[in-house]
Amino acid sequence: MRKPLFSPIILITAILNGLLTGAVYALVALGLTLIYGVLHIINFAHGALLSAALFAAFFAFHLLGLDPYLAALLLAPIFFAFGYALQRLVIGPASHGDDRNMLLVTLGLSVVIENGLLYAFRADTRTIDLPYAFQTIDLGFTFLPIPRLIGFCVVFAVALVLWAIMRRTDVGKAIRAVAKEKLGAQLAGIDVAHIYAITFGLGTACVAVAACLLIPTFYVNPTVGEAFVLIAFTIVVLGGMGSVPGALVGGLLIGVVESLSGLFLGESLGQIGIFLIFIAVLLVRPTGLFGAKA
Amino acid sequence: MRGLAPIAVVVAVLAAVPLVVQSNTTLNFLVVTLLIALAGQGWNILGGYGGQYSFGHAAFFGTGAYATAILQVRYGMNAWLAFGAGIVLGAAVGAVIGAWTFRAGIKGSYFALVSLAFAEVLRILASVAPITGAGVGTLVKLDLRVEALQFESRAVFYWVILALVAISLLVAQRLERTRFGTWLIAVRENEDAAKALGVNATQVKLGAMVISAAITAAAGCFYTQYFLFVDSGIAFGTRMSIEALLTPIIGGAGTVFGPLLGALVVQALGEGAKLVAGDAPGLSLIVYGCVLILVIAFAPRGLIGLIDTARRRVTPPAKREATHG
Amino acid sequence: MAEPLLSVDRVSCRFGGLLAVNAASFTVAAGRITGLIGPNGAGKTTLFAIISGFQRPSSGTVRYRGEIVTGLPPYELARRGIARTFQIVQPFTGLSVLENILVGAHLRHRTRSDALAAADLVGREVGLADLLDRPADTLTVAGRKRLELARALATEPQLLLLDEVLAGLNPTEIHEIAPIIRRLCERGISILMIEHVMQAVMSLSQHVFVLAEGCIIAEGTPAQVAADRTVVEAYLGHGAAKKLGVALG
Numbered sequence: 001m002r003k004p005l006f007s008p009i010i011l012i013t014a015i016l017n018g019l020l021t022g023a024v025y026a027l028v029a030l031g032l033t034l035i036y037g038v039l040h041i042i043n044f045a046h047g048a049l050l051s052a053a054l055f056a057a058f059f060a061f062h063l064l065g066l067d068p069y070l071a072a073l074l075l076a077p078i079f080f081a082f083g084y085a086l087q088r089l090v091i092g093p094a095s096h097g098d099d100r101n102m103l104l105v106t107l108g109l110s111v112v113i114e115n116g117l118l119y120a121f122r123a124d125t126r127t128i129d130l131p132y133a134f135q136t137i138d139l140g141f142t143f144l145p146i147p148r149l150i151g152f153c154v155v156f157a158v159a160l161v162l163w164a165i166m167r168r169t170d171v172g173k174a175i176r177a178v179a180k181e182k183l184g185a186q187l188a189g190i191d192v193a194h195i196y197a198i199t200f201g202l203g204t205a206c207v208a209v210a211a212c213l214l215i216p217t218f219y220v221n222p223t224v225g226e227a228f229v230l231i232a233f234t235i236v237v238l239g240g241m242g243s244v245p246g247a248l249v250g251g252l253l254i255g256v257v258e259s260l261s262g263l264f265l266g267e268s269l270g271q272i273g274i275f276l277i278f279i280a281v282l283l284v285r286p287t288g289l290f291g292a293k294a
Numbered sequence: 295m296r297g298l299a300p301i302a303v304v305v306a307v308l309a310a311v312p313l314v315v316q317s318n319t320t321l322n323f324l325v326v327t328l329l330i331a332l333a334g335q336g337w338n339i340l341g342g343y344g345g346q347y348s349f350g351h352a353a354f355f356g357t358g359a360y361a362t363a364i365l366q367v368r369y370g371m372n373a374w375l376a377f378g379a380g381i382v383l384g385a386a387v388g389a390v391i392g393a394w395t396f397r398a399g400i401k402g403s404y405f406a407l408v409s410l411a412f413a414e415v416l417r418i419l420a421s422v423a424p425i426t427g428a429g430v431g432t433l434v435k436l437d438l439r440v441e442a443l444q445f446e447s448r449a450v451f452y453w454v455i456l457a458l459v460a461i462s463l464l465v466a467q468r469l470e471r472t473r474f475g476t477w478l479i480a481v482r483e484n485e486d487a488a489k490a491l492g493v494n495a496t497q498v499k500l501g502a503m504v505i506s507a508a509i510t511a512a513a514g515c516f517y518t519q520y521f522l523f524v525d526s527g528i529a530f531g532t533r534m535s536i537e538a539l540l541t542p543i544i545g546g547a548g549t550v551f552g553p554l555l556g557a558l559v560v561q562a563l564g565e566g567a568k569l570v571a572g573d574a575p576g577l578s579l580i581v582y583g584c585v586l587i588l589v590i591a592f593a594p595r596g597l598i599g600l601i602d603t604a605r606r607r608v609t610p611p612a613k614r615e616a617t618h619g
Numbered sequence: 620m621a622e623p624l625l626s627v628d629r630v631s632c633r634f635g636g637l638l639a640v641n642a643a644s645f646t647v648a649a650g651r652i653t654g655l656i657g658p659n660g661a662g663k664t665t666l667f668a669i670i671s672g673f674q675r676p677s678s679g680t681v682r683y684r685g686e687i688v689t690g691l692p693p694y695e696l697a698r699r700g701i702a703r704t705f706q707i708v709q710p711f712t713g714l715s716v717l718e719n720i721l722v723g724a725h726l727r728h729r730t731r732s733d734a735l736a737a738a739d740l741v742g743r744e745v746g747l748a749d750l751l752d753r754p755a756d757t758l759t760v761a762g763r764k765r766l767e768l769a770r771a772l773a774t775e776p777q778l779l780l781l782d783e784v785l786a787g788l789n790p791t792e793i794h795e796i797a798p799i800i801r802r803l804c805e806r807g808i809s810i811l812m813i814e815h816v817m818q819a820v821m822s823l824s825q826h827v828f829v830l831a832e833g834c835i836i837a838e839g840t841p842a843q844v845a846a847d848r849t850v851v852e853a854y855l856g857h858g859a860a861k862k863l864g865v866a867l868g
Contacts, residue, residue, distance in 0.1 A: 042403040044349075094591035100347060101590050103406055104543065107349065108590070111536060111583030118576030222576075226532075230414060233407055275415045282408055283398040473725045473734070480722040483711035490671065490705070492697035492726035492774055548713075 013142040014259045020148035022255015023155040024213050028228055029235035029247040030159065031206030037242030038179040038199040041099060044106040045086075047229025048113035049204055053079055053211030054220045055117060061128045061215070068130070069150065072212035076205045083204025088197035117222040125221045151213035158209055159248060162202070175199055179242070231258075234278035301467060304551070305460045312449035321448040325520065327561040328455040329513055333534065334541030334553030335462035336510030341539060342547035343469060344502040345482030349406040350413030351538040353391070354507040356420065356529030358384040358514030363432040363524050364425060366442075373443035377515045384511020385504050392503035396496045401485075410535070417530035431525025434518060443519045455516055459554065462509050466550045469505075478502050479548070510538060533579065540582055544589050546598030555597050560585075622685060624649040624778055624809050625670070625701075630679030630689075631833075632665050639665040641833035642679070647778065652800070652810045654824035654841070656817070658854050662833040663813045664706070667782055670811075671703040672696045683778070697726060702776035706783045708763040710755035717742060717751040719766055723773030738773055745769045745799055761792040768799070772808075779803065781812040785819050793819050821845065829853065 028050060035043045053075060060071040086109065095101040136143035166172035177185040178195045186192050218224070235254050239246025254274060261273040315321060337351050361380035365371040371379070395408055420426045427433075438446045445451055469475035480488035481495045489495050518524050528534070537560065542548075545556025563585060564578040571577055593600050623646035632640040640662045647653045657663055668674035670681055672693035681689045688696060693703075702723075711719050720738035721731075728734035742751050745765045750758065758766060764784055771779060781800070785793050793816060800823060804810055814820035820827070821841040829837040829844055831853035837844055844850055 042407055044406075090587065094587055096591075096594070098594075099402060100345070101594060103347060103349075103403055104539075104590050105587050107406075107536075108583045108586035111579050111586070115576035115579040115583065119574050119580060123575065230411065233411075237407075272415055272418050275411050275418075278411055279394075279408060279415075282400060282404060283394055471731055473729055473731070476718075476722055476725055476731075476734075479714070480711055483713065484709045486673070486693075487705060487709055487711070487770070488722065489673075489693040490697060490703050491723045491770060492694050493722070494692075494694045 009141055010263070011260075014263050015256050016142070016144060017148070018256035018259030019252050020144070020152050020255070021259065022252040023152040024210050024251075025228070025231055025235055025255055026248045026251020027155045027158060027206055027210040027213070028232040029239070029251050030162070030244065031203035031210075032229075032232050033236045033239070033242055033244065033247040034162075034206070035200055035203040036236065038175055039087075039102075039196050041102045041106065042233070043200070043203065044103065044229075045109040045113060046203070046207065046232060047225035047227075048110040048117075049079070049083070049225065050207045050211055050228050051117055051220075051222050051225030052113055053208040054215060054218075054224060055121060056208070057212045057215045058126060058128060058220045068128070068212040068215050069154070072154070072209045075208040075212060079208035080201040080205040082201075084197045084201035086204070087200035088193065091200070092193055092196060114222050114225065121222065123221055123223075125219045127219050128215055130216045145217065147213075147216035154209065154213055158206065159244070162206075162244070165202075171195075171198060230278070231274055234274050234281070237278060238281050298464075298467070301460065301463045301550070304554075305456065305463070308456055309453065312452050318448055321452055323561060323565065325448065325452050325455055327557050328452070328459050329516060329520070330537050330541055330560060331554045331557035332455065332459050332462055332516070333510045333513040333538040334545075334557055335459065335466065336506045336508070336513065337538040338466065338506075338542040338547060338549075338553050339469065339509065340499075340502045340506035342542045342549070342552065343466075343475065343482065344478050344499060344506075346401065346499060346502070347406050347539070348409040348506075348535075349539070350409035350411070350535050351506075351510050352530045352532065352534040353409070353413040353416050354384040354388055354510040355514035355517070355534050355538070356413075356416060356524075356526075357387045357507075358511030359518045359524045359529045360420065360426055360432065360514075361511075362515040362518040363434050366434055367432055368425070373441065373519065377443060377512075377519065380515035380518075381508050381512050384514065385508035387511075388503045388507025389500070391507075392500040396499045396503070413530050413532075413535055417526050420526035420530055426526065429525070431523060431528075434522040436522060444522075451520055455520075458512055458516065462512075463550055463554070465505065465509070470550070474498065474501060482548075536579070536582060540586055542596070544585060544596055546596030549596070549598045552596055552598050559597070623647060624684060625811065626682040627666070627670065628680045628682065630666070630669055630676045630681065632662075632669060632674065633677045639833055640669070640676070643830065643833065643835050644679075645828045645835055645838065647809060647811050648826070649777075649809050650804070650807065651825045652804050652812065652823050654820040654827040655811060655813045655830060656815075656820060656827060656844075657830035660832075661830040661853075663830055664782075666830065667703070667780060667813055671701065671780055697774050697776070700775075700777040701780065702771035702774045702778070703780035704764075704767040704771050704782050704784055706786065708760075708767045710758065710763060710766055712754075712756045714755055715752050716747055716755050716758065716762075716766055719755045720769045720773045723770040726774045738769075741769050741773045745772070746795075760787050761796070764788065764792075764796065765799075768796075772803070776808060779808050779810045781810060781814075783813055783815060785814060785816040788816075797823060 032043060032046050056075055057068050057071050060066040060074065061068060066074065090109065091102060091105050094105045135146045137146060137149060166176060174185070174190050174195050175198065177188070177190060178192055182192060231254060235247060235250040238253065239250030257277065258274055311324065312321060333351065333355055336354065337348065341347050358380040361383045362376045365376035365379055366373055391412055395405060400408055422428055436444070438444050477488065477493045477498050480491070480493055481498055485495050514529065541556035541560055542553045543556065544559050545554065546552030560582065563581050567577050567581045589596065625647040627643060627645050629642045629644050630640055631638065631642050643666060655663055665674060669676045672691055672695070675690050680687055683699060683701060688699065711722065717735070717738055720742050721734050724734040724738040724741065728737050739751065742748065745768050747762065747765055747769060750762060755766060768784065785796065788796065797819060800810065812820060812824070824841055827839065827841050827844045828835055829850050836853060837847045837850050
């Protein structure tokens with residue numbers, strides 16, 4: 001085990017890196033919290049969808065020669081449609097409106113998608129080689145990787161877009177109505193099944209963009225999504241289920257925690273740190289930092 | 295299903311199987327089927343009867359498996375004692391997780407999530423801790439003696455697991471008839487109403503968790519004795535958590551024979567998939583996932599639910615009332 | 620006067636900025652049917668939740684048979700003899716009517732056979748004799764209300780809290796269920812009922828408390844309360860009493 005290095009530069013670099021990674025975690029968590037806030041279910045298929053998106057980004061690069069940041073523009077709508085279809089055609093009908101059933105159906109989906117990827121592409125880990133993947137910006141006292149910085153900015157751009165959708169468009173208003181009071185929204189003529197599907201699609205689109213942001217510096221294999229999704233759950237629980245600012249702040253926080261505990265405890269135990277936070281938060285303050293609906 | 299007669303019949307029929315079937319492959323298939331059935335019986339107590347869906351039951355399976363292995367290999371404990379200790383430890387882990395989560399009022403999706411997290415934490419710990427052999431796992435020495443709970447004949451292993459399954463069937467059946475079981479089912483259906491009727495919901499759920507954990511842990515202990523090897527993925531991986539919940543859901547959650555029926559279906563599907571498409575990684579789980587979704591969509595009360603619905607259509611109401619209560 | 624069975628003493632409940640219940644005090648005497656009425660949003664449901672252990676008050680005490688029971692969990696209150704029904708009736712689906720009542724009976728009877736016998740008696744008492752083996756979810760609304768009553772009764776309470784038990788019933792159904800409630804009181808069970816169905820609660824109760832905006836604004840016999848100006852205004856708005864030309868006592 002590495003000796004902990006207490007030099008301030010190392011610490012600050014770890015914190016900054018944590019913030020950058022945390023932004024992408026936040027995006028994944030954003031999708032999850034959106035789905036929870038409206039459908040009131042925890043989407044267990046979220047991780048598998050991330051894995052699928054990573055593979056999609058991988059093939060977009062290798063087969064179409066698309067740079068991941070451009071691929072995001074292509075994959076976001078495709079995955080939106082995929083998510084819409086999943087909710088409208090599979091999850092919604094299969095669950096018959098029962099929450100417990102929805103849990104099982106999303107679990108079933110996650111198993112099918114993840115193992116579908118495993119069956120199709122085997123378990124080998126793949127990466128893509130981007131010419132600027134390892135380029136960094138010189139901050140004077142430390143270096144920051146460019147892809148991560150771009151990722152950070154994209155995440156906030158996406159958050160802004162989502163905010164605009166929620167506040168300014170009719171669809172956004174309908175989504176907020178359904179989230180708050182489903183029966184009332186139905187009585188007001190809103191097609192709840194459609195709104196549910198749109199929300200699920202948005203959540204999936206977030207995951208697709210997150211995958212494109214991750215792929216320059218991360219690896220691709222069918223089980224990666226699993227690892228990310230537990231982190232995303234932790235963030236959502238920490239920030240409060242259904243709270244968008246909670247997901248963003250929680251994501252950054254978790255990114256930093258992971259970075260620091262990875263520094264002091266090593267890779268795998270760093271992961272445990274996150275799970276323990278998750279369990280602790282759920283047990284001590286289930287409504288999260290931003291105290292949303294439990 | 296009244297009385298012990300159905301259980302006795304089913305167990306007797308199953309016990310006679312090795313007398314007729316000699317093929318080792320078939321016996322192996324049946325042993326694994328009963329193993330999953332046992333794990334499922336455990337899940338069924340908490341999830342089927344209690345309505346608390348755990349997505350991390352591998353936590354108990356793995357505790358039983360590792361405990362049995364480690365106590366024998368590192369502490370020289372007698373295999374039978376280690377087996378028992380594995381069950382007790384599994385129940386203890388259940389008690390800890392249950393006390394923690396139920397006291398904090400965690401239920402529904404949150405509970406599923408937390409249980410998943412606990413299993414994951416254990417998996418990661420097991421993959422790095424020296425006592426479990428870390429990534430390499432723990433190997434139990436081949437020692438084909440009764441004292442070491444290992445048998446040359448697969449048929450004996452079959453009877454051992456069958457005995458455990460029989461006990462779990464009795465536990466479920468008894469549960470349905472006792473006050474504890476009635477209260478547990480009430481908590482499942484409507485926790486607030488149950489509380490208002492004098493049910494200490496937290497205590498009831500905790501009790502169910504302990505029983506559930508003990509049964510699934512027993513499956514883990516058996517796994518170690520039968521396969522003589524365990525690692526973090528086998529012990530605490532999601533595959534076992536999924537199989538533990540799949541068998542009762544397919545067969546019929548909250549029924550005595552559900553998990554057993556479901557296990558047969560799950561195993562048959564797994565083998566069928568292999569026959570058709572070869573032994574590719576992930577294939578059986580794809581089938582499991584699809585079946586799970588299909589069952590929830592079209593037969594949410596499982597196979598036994600389907601049989602029950604069919605029976606109700608056929609039996610005239612007057613006759614139905616006479617058999618109730 | 621004998622010590623009241625239940626005494627609610629200056630109970631308040633605050634949710635964030637909203638004061639749902641404001642220093643409400645009232646008593647329920649043993650052997651009587653006491654009504655708790657008030658316009659929508661008055662805080663009756665919150666008060667009920669506090670008395671039945673589902674909600675902690677911000678301040679104040681609830682005493683039952685002289686002992687402080689504020690903040691005790693619902694199951695503990697049930698064991699001491701306080702039972703309640705729920706406004707939105709949710710039978711235990713998948714179980715028969717008898718099995719539903721069984722859950723309540725098990726509080727006092729450990730073995731299944733004893734509890735089933737007790738449940739059977741209670742089921743007949745509320746008029747569900749012919750429906751005992753039916754699945755509970757096939758009951759009509761009126762049947763479900765009776766089931767709700769039966770489940771609570773099976774716990775052998777001394778104080779029964781009825782949460783809008785008549786809501787959703789048509790006049791005939793109310794007419795059929797009212798005598799059952801009256802009979803329970805004659806049997807020695809004290810009853811506190813929240814009700815909106817004015818005619819029924821007024822004819823059933825011997826004493827009535829009126830809650831408006833979280834405060835108890837009036838109490839007395841049904842006749843006294845009906846003629847009270849503040850009560851009329853609480854329901855119909857300021858000045859309504861004058862407009863209606865209500866003869867005030």
